[in-house]
Amino acid sequence: PAPPAMLFALPPPVGWSPVGMTRLVVGLGNPGPEYEGTRHNIGFAVLDRILADATDRHDGTLFRSARHLEGYHGPRAFRWARLAQPDAFLLRPETFMNRSGDVVLPVARFLLGSSSGPTPSADRSTVEGPVESAQGEEPAGPSLDLSRLMVVYDDLDLPLGRLRIRPHGGHGGQNGMRSILSRLGTDRFPRLRVGIGPAGTDAARHVLSRFSPSEEVEAEISIAEAAEAILDWLEKGDLEGCMTRYHSRWNRES
Numbered sequence: 001p002a003p004p005a006m007l008f009a010l011p012p013p014v015g016w017s018p019v020g021m022t023r024l025v026v027g028l029g030n031p032g033p034e035y036e037g038t039r040h041n042i043g044f045a046v047l048d049r050i051l052a053d054a055t056d057r058h059d060g061t062l063f064r065s066a067r068h069l070e071g072y073h074g075p076r077a078f079r080w081a082r083l084a085q086p087d088a089f090l091l092r093p094e095t096f097m098n099r100s101g102d103v104v105l106p107v108a109r110f111l112l113g114s115s116s117g118p119t120p121s122a123d124r125s126t127v128e129g130p131v132e133s134a135q136g137e138e139p140a141g142p143s144l145d146l147s148r149l150m151v152v153y154d155d156l157d158l159p160l161g162r163l164r165i166r167p168h169g170g171h172g173g174q175n176g177m178r179s180i181l182s183r184l185g186t187d188r189f190p191r192l193r194v195g196i197g198p199a200g201t202d203a204a205r206h207v208l209s210r211f212s213p214s215e216e217v218e219a220e221i222s223i224a225e226a227a228e229a230i231l232d233w234l235e236k237g238d239l240e241g242c243m244t245r246y247h248s249r250w251n252r253e254s
Contacts, residue, residue: 022087023234024111025050026104028153028176031077031094039196040097040207042154042223043176046194047090049227051081063092074106086234093176100176101183104151108184112144146189150233152226153177156207158195161218163226163250165192165233165243173203190239194226225250 029041037045051062066076077095082088089111093103153174158164168188171177181187197215199206211219225246233242 022148022237024089024091024108024149025230025234026091026093026100026149026151026180028097028100028151028174029092030097035208037210038208039154039156039211042194042196042219043152044092045223046152046192046226046230047081047092049223050083050090050230053227053231054083063090072107072110074110075103078103078107080107083234086231088234098175098179101179101181104180105183108144108146108149112146112148144184146184146186147239149189150192150230151177151180151189152192152194152230154196154207155193156196156199156203158193160195160197160211160215161222162195163192163222163229163246165190165229165239165246167239167243190233192226192230194222 025047027043027045027047029035029044030038035041047063063079063081066072066078066080069080075095077093079092079094081090083090091104091107093100095103153176155164155172155174157172167190169191170187171181172193177191196207196219229242229246232245233239236242
């Protein structure tokens with residue numbers, strides 16, 4: 001298991017700058033109490049679990065509003081927290097799922113922008129759907145090191161309890177990922193998919209439903225496993241090694 005994470009006391013220490021942050025982890029979901037605990041919000045649940053494991057606090061209060069992020073002047077529909085060890089920034093977009101990219105792009109620019117670091121692939125041919133920008137902004141561009149970005153989200157094509165880490169890929173019909181791929185202009189960044197089970201005939205109703213009592217244990221196990229895998233990636237910075245270790249375990253357990 002990954003070593004315990006530590007959280008900087010909030011607000012961040014004097015002189016701390018988010019620029020050059022080691023990793024950015026984005027959990028996808030919808031804002032508001034009516035969506036809490038739904039299948040579509042499992043990305044939020046994974047970030048909550050990471051913080052709970054790091055701090056032994058389970059009330060979600062360690063996520064701060066965007067106005068507390070010093071030096072950031074972009075769209076503010078998000079909440080955030082920062083781990084000190086391993087060094088990571090946790091982001092919960094609060095734009096509603098289908099506008100997630102409107103927050104992820106400016107925050108990624110703020111945290112991951114570098115004139116000299118590694119660059120994402122310039123090949124956009126694998127991005128599903130048109131590459132477009134909102135509010136007059138250009139796509140992410142070559143100055144972002146998107147290997148330091150991880151997005152965790154629900155996937156109804158995976159059975160409940162199954163997880164998959166991938167270094168890149170399409171959106172698979174998930175509207176939050178569709179928005180992020182469109183805004184970043186590339187699919188070349190890591191992601192962790194958490195299975196929520198097949199939808200049947202009404203996908204929209206399924207993703208906005210809550211887990212049944214018989215499903216809750218399996219869902220909680222998958223949330224804990226996803227949080228552990230992300231902490232492993234944050235600590236070691238080795239995506240391929242993380243995939244090997246955790247896929248081997250998950251395949252044995254399935």
